[in-house]
Amino acid sequence: MYVAVKxxxxxxxNAHRLLxxxxxxxxxxxxxxxxxxxxxxxxAVDRVMAEASLYAPHLAALAVKQARGDMIEAIFLLRAYxxxxxxxGASLPVETGEMVAERRVSxxxxxxxxxxxxxxxxxxxxxxxxxxxxxxxxVDAALVSETDGDPLMRVTDILAHEDIIESxxxxxxxxxxxxxxxxxxxxxxxxxPMQRDQRLQALARGDEGFLLSLGYSTQRGYGRTHPFVGEIxxxxxxxxxxxxxLGFAVSLGTIKVTECQMVTQFAGSAKAxxxxxxxxxxxxxxxxxxxxxxxxxxxxxxxxxxGEDRLAPAQDEEFVISHSDNVQATGFVExxxxxxxxxxxxxxDLVRRMRGEFxxxxxxxxxxxxxxxxxxx
Amino acid sequence: xxxxxxxxxxxLSVRGLGKRYGDRVGCRDVSFDVWPGxxxxxxxxxxxxxxxxxNCISTRLEPTTGAVRYRLRDGQExxxxxxxxxxxxxxxxxxxxxxxxxxADGLRMxxxxxxxxxxxxxxxxxxxxxxxxxTAANWLERVEIAEDRIDDRPRDFSGGMRQRLQxxxxxxxGPRLVFMDEPTGGLDVSVQxxxxxxxxxLVADLGLAAIVVTHDLAVARLLSHRMIxxxxxxxxxxxxxxxxxxxxxxxxxxLLVSSILQV
Amino acid sequence: xxxxxxxxxxxMAAYNFAYLDEQTKRMIRRAILKGIAIPGYQVPxxxxxxxxxxxxxxxxxxxxxxxxxxxxxxxxxxxxxxxTTNAVSIRAFFQKxxxxxxxxxxREASVIQTRHRIPEEPLTASQVLVYQVxxxxxxxxxxxxxxxxxKMHALEEYGLMHVKLYEDIARHGHIATTYAYPVLVDxxxxxxxSPTPKFDNPKxxxxxxxxxxxxxxxxxxxxxPPYTRVVxxxxxxxxxxxxxxxxxxxxxxxRDVYLDEVILxxxxxxxxxxxxxxxxxxxxxxGHRGHLAAEEAYATTEAAQ
Numbered sequence: 001m002y003v004a005v006k007x008x009x010x011x012x013x014n015a016h017r018l019l020x021x022x023x024x025x026x027x028x029x030x031x032x033x034x035x036x037x038x039x040x041x042x043x044a045v046d047r048v049m050a051e052a053s054l055y056a057p058h059l060a061a062l063a064v065k066q067a068r069g070d071m072i073e074a075i076f077l078l079r080a081y082x083x084x085x086x087x088x089g090a091s092l093p094v095e096t097g098e099m100v101a102e103r104r105v106s107x108x109x110x111x112x113x114x115x116x117x118x119x120x121x122x123x124x125x126x127x128x129x130x131x132x133x134x135x136x137x138x139v140d141a142a143l144v145s146e147t148d149g150d151p152l153m154r155v156t157d158i159l160a161h162e163d164i165i166e167s168x169x170x171x172x173x174x175x176x177x178x179x180x181x182x183x184x185x186x187x188x189x190x191x192x193p194m195q196r197d198q199r200l201q202a203l204a205r206g207d208e209g210f211l212l213s214l215g216y217s218t219q220r221g222y223g224r225t226h227p228f229v230g231e232i233x234x235x236x237x238x239x240x241x242x243x244x245x246l247g248f249a250v251s252l253g254t255i256k257v258t259e260c261q262m263v264t265q266f267a268g269s270a271k272a273x274x275x276x277x278x279x280x281x282x283x284x285x286x287x288x289x290x291x292x293x294x295x296x297x298x299x300x301x302x303x304x305x306x307g308e309d310r311l312a313p314a315q316d317e318e319f320v321i322s323h324s325d326n327v328q329a330t331g332f333v334e335x336x337x338x339x340x341x342x343x344x345x346x347x348x349d350l351v352r353r354m355r356g357e358f359x360x361x362x363x364x365x366x367x368x369x370x371x372x373x374x375x376x377x
Numbered sequence: 378x379x380x381x382x383x384x385x386x387x388x389l390s391v392r393g394l395g396k397r398y399g400d401r402v403g404c405r406d407v408s409f410d411v412w413p414g415x416x417x418x419x420x421x422x423x424x425x426x427x428x429x430x431x432n433c434i435s436t437r438l439e440p441t442t443g444a445v446r447y448r449l450r451d452g453q454e455x456x457x458x459x460x461x462x463x464x465x466x467x468x469x470x471x472x473x474x475x476x477x478x479x480x481a482d483g484l485r486m487x488x489x490x491x492x493x494x495x496x497x498x499x500x501x502x503x504x505x506x507x508x509x510x511x512t513a514a515n516w517l518e519r520v521e522i523a524e525d526r527i528d529d530r531p532r533d534f535s536g537g538m539r540q541r542l543q544x545x546x547x548x549x550x551g552p553r554l555v556f557m558d559e560p561t562g563g564l565d566v567s568v569q570x571x572x573x574x575x576x577x578x579l580v581a582d583l584g585l586a587a588i589v590v591t592h593d594l595a596v597a598r599l600l601s602h603r604m605i606x607x608x609x610x611x612x613x614x615x616x617x618x619x620x621x622x623x624x625x626x627x628x629x630x631x632l633l634v635s636s637i638l639q640v
Numbered sequence: 641x642x643x644x645x646x647x648x649x650x651x652m653a654a655y656n657f658a659y660l661d662e663q664t665k666r667m668i669r670r671a672i673l674k675g676i677a678i679p680g681y682q683v684p685x686x687x688x689x690x691x692x693x694x695x696x697x698x699x700x701x702x703x704x705x706x707x708x709x710x711x712x713x714x715x716x717x718x719x720x721x722x723x724t725t726n727a728v729s730i731r732a733f734f735q736k737x738x739x740x741x742x743x744x745x746x747r748e749a750s751v752i753q754t755r756h757r758i759p760e761e762p763l764t765a766s767q768v769l770v771y772q773v774x775x776x777x778x779x780x781x782x783x784x785x786x787x788x789x790x791k792m793h794a795l796e797e798y799g800l801m802h803v804k805l806y807e808d809i810a811r812h813g814h815i816a817t818t819y820a821y822p823v824l825v826d827x828x829x830x831x832x833x834s835p836t837p838k839f840d841n842p843k844x845x846x847x848x849x850x851x852x853x854x855x856x857x858x859x860x861x862x863x864x865p866p867y868t869r870v871v872x873x874x875x876x877x878x879x880x881x882x883x884x885x886x887x888x889x890x891x892x893x894x895r896d897v898y899l900d901e902v903i904l905x906x907x908x909x910x911x912x913x914x915x916x917x918x919x920x921x922x923x924x925x926x927g928h929r930g931h932l933a934a935e936e937a938y939a940t941t942e943a944a945q
Contacts, residue, residue, distance in 0.1 A: 008723045008724065008725045008727075008728040009728050009732070011725070012725060012728060012729060012732075034648070058648055059648065062648060076689075076693070079689040080689050080690060080691040082689065083688045083689040083690070084655060084656075084659070084660075084661065086661065185686070186686065186688070186689070187686050188686050189684035189685055189686050189859055190684070190686075190859060191684055192786050192787050193787065318784075318785055318786055318787065322786075327689065327693075327694060328694045328695075328857045330693065330694075331693030331694030331695040331696060331698075331857060332694055332695035332774070332857055333695075334693060334695070335693065335694075335695030335696050335774070338696065338718070338726050338755075339718065339719050339724055339725075339726075340719075340756070340835075341719055341900060342719045342720060342756045342757055342819070342835075342836075342837055342898070342900070342915055343756060343818070343819040343820075343835050343837065345837070345898075345899070345900060345901055345915075346818035346819045346837040346838070346839070346883060347818055347819075348901065349818070349883055350816060350818050354812055354813075354816075357813065462791075462795065463794075463795045463796075466795055466797065467795075470799075485803070488803060488807060489807060489810055489811075491806070491810055492803045492806045492807050492810065495803070495806055496799050496800070496803050497799070499799045499802035499803060499806065500797065500798075500799025500800075501799075504802070504874075504875055504876050505875060505876045505877055506806065506809055506875040506876075506877050506878050507877045509806065509875075510806075510810075527810075528810050528811070
């Protein structure tokens with residue numbers, strides 16, 4: 001007697017109800033607020049905004065809360081929301097040179113105009129668990145000094161002034177950026193080989209861990225680029241939208257970004273003078289690790305431009321870009337838990353048939369052996 | 378060895394061919410003809426531009442200047458670089474062969490010997506498994522590979538066997554022109570001799586035209602009717618193989634010939 | 641609701657009919673039309689993030705969302721069954737975002753979204769079958785590079801496909817591909833029919849219904865227009881064959897249908913039942929009985945619905 005299993009709908013509803021319960025946890029404790037997440041787990045919120053490519057701290061915090069702290073799930077939630085949003089237009093390129101920098105360090109120059117600004121960094125902290133933080137103890141207020149408000153000169157601009165680094169606007173020198181807007185791989189089909197604008201977008205959305213590993217691999221010799229951190233800066237930049245009806249750009253507010261300009265291996269030929277090359281990283285929020293990894297991988301992916309051999313994984317555009325998106329990756333890996341019994345049945349049938357043929361062959365061989373032995377006797 | 382056949386038109390004509398890599402010259406101003414059934418050797422030391430030249434005339438590398446014309450089976454002569462990519466690729470898998478120095482570059486190492494030979498047949502539309510396998514078995518025999526190795530992969534073959542398999546894979550569609558890049562390069566001397574004998578026999582039996590790049594004058598002597606000598610990207614001497622080797626005119630050729638043991 | 645929560649809920653955009661915005665639907669419809677114009681050709685499209693994971697049917701869902709109208713009746717199957725969890729989930733999604741009528745009856749549906757099966761009942765000219773596709777490229781496991789496989793399609797260089805089949809025969813005595821079995825569409829493009837068992841391949845040939853294929857993660861759409869030749873690749877002396885089951889469905893006694901093997905106990909007891917649950921139910925309603933379908937079991941199944 002057999003009754004097919006039914007009731008998928010009820011099972012799903014019950015599972016989701018259980019999920020809600022587990023998410024809430026102990027009811028005796030207050031539910032965590034989005035303001036707490038934005039204020040106290042801000043780097044988690046930043047990562048979700050960066051990889052979801054949507055600058056919305058409270059929505060990102062909501063996603064983190066809803067995902068129970070699962071970062072990739074939170075990124076997925078925010079992306080699925082982002083995709084439904086209408087597009088009003090593209091902002092002007094943000095001017096990171098005008099950034100109100102909270103942090104700015106360069107590894108290539110000991111000192112430079114504006115100085116090295118450490119800002120809120122884990123660098124040089126001793127990684128000792130702090131029992132004080134387990135409680136609700138008082139924390140000293142930050143010491144802030146007034147600055148003259150002048151923008152900090154970019155290190156790459158210093159090099160560019162001397163003309164010993166490639167122009168950031170392509171080999172043709174200081175020609176202005178093309179009029180056409182940058183590509184958008186969330187709106188246009190992705191096709192290989194990619195343009196650098198789309199590639200940078202893919203990297204900015206790419207998984208931090210994946211890019212970190214690839215960037216690391218270039219340092220260990222798999223596509224070496226001899227990188228120096230020209231500069232890392234983090235702080236607020238203004239976002240402006242050109243409104244044709246008004247005839248001028250309107251400020252939409254400020255966002256926090258981290259920018260990394262990697263100064264890498266020089267290249268030159270008889271036509272192009274020897275000069276440093278660039279790898280570029282820019283991400284929403286505060287994430288130096290991601291910006292630096294992105295810059296390393298960006299530079300590695302430019303191998304063809306500089307006539308370098310493409311041998312290492314980090315130099316392989318199809319490999320890197322096809323596998324950098326953690327929402328895609330997790331979906332496809334996890335889809336293996338969906339039922340596959342129809343395909344499995346087909347394989348099962350074939351293996352049984354081949355097994356039968358194999359055993360029949362063995363039996364036939366044995367019979368032949370016996371027959372010949374008998375004949376010999 | 379018989380001389381080039383009397384045929385009224387060349388199979389392949391190279392005119393004013395040059396290739397630059399930025400400021401560096403790969404090869405320059407090369408012109409020659411190859412006639413049906415003729416074996417031409419391109420000799421020179423490494424860096425002389427012979428491999429660049431081979432790649433340019435086999436559509437593997439676009440030349441900077443000059444033209445390469447090929448006479449198709451229907452008698453029509455076409456400029457290779459004015460053909461569509463589809464036409465060029467069809468030509469490469471039907472009417473041409475390319476034997477790489479390293480057999481791993483020309484074989485599918487994880488696919489059986491039979492499928493390696495049969496691939497070109499399937500690519501041109503053969504759809505009868507038994508016939509494809511039969512043809513493959515026949516070709517394995519012609520290149521002296523035992524028939525019971527037909528389902529083995531090239532990974533399990535010796536260097537010499539791999540090279541013979543690569544040759545069978547190229548010849549199965551009956552090409553009229555085969556390019557060979559140092560075909561005996563990575564092999565032991567005794568294995569080289571056997572392979573050269575085999576290639577010489579096949580080329581003569583099938584009436585193939587071949588262009589063989591080699592740094593080894595002994596290979597040129599054994600296989601080719603005519604040869605061209607390259608230095609610094611340019612042709613410095615050309616002529617019948619026996620004439621060039623026995624009576625070299627250019628000082629560089631004289632140096633090359635005198636620097637090896639006479640064969 | 642706290643003030644902050646209200647702000648967030650109020651600030652969030654409402655979803656359009658069938659979830660996708662109209663611009664996106666137009667973009668996807670253009671890709672579908674191009675796919676229909678070039679049968680079997682994989683059209684790149686700007687796949688959107690969907691509220692379900694990549695690999696779980698986002699391509700099929702985007703295609704369905706772009707073609708579905710208020711008057712359509714939707715059927716969703718996974719592995720042939722309407723009641724598998726992912727089919728239930730996708731059906732519930734469309735009920736929520738498009739409020740369309742849904743059915744489990746193949747005959748009543750105007751749009752059928754499927755994963756891994758084609759219904760047993762022949763489809764008609766008034767139906768559209770939407771396939772969920774994980775890897776659209778039939779050459780992918782022979783050649784991993786997109787730039788190279790696109791060139792192979794463009795130049796019709798399909799020899800490698802037969803090399804794989806040749807190897808199967810050389811090694812196993814017959815072609816060992818059992819699902820996602822490659823087909824040649826309209827004598828031009830080699831196409832992956834998605835991981836349906838090869839049992840279903842003949843149903844694609846000269847099918848009356850429009851067949852659309854959506855691969856969300858891989859960002860490709862392709863199509864087989866109605867009445868198009870679809871030929872499974874094979875050799876003349878090793879012709880394409882479908883799986884045959886030795887016994888009929890244990891519940892409805894159907895033969896020549898695709899069966900699932902159900903394990904009954906840990907002593908090797910098993911039964912075979914229709915993979916297409918709707919087909920099985922219709923047959924039982926028409927009075928067909930397999931050897932394990934007692935009257936009362938059938939009644940229980942009905943009651944559970």
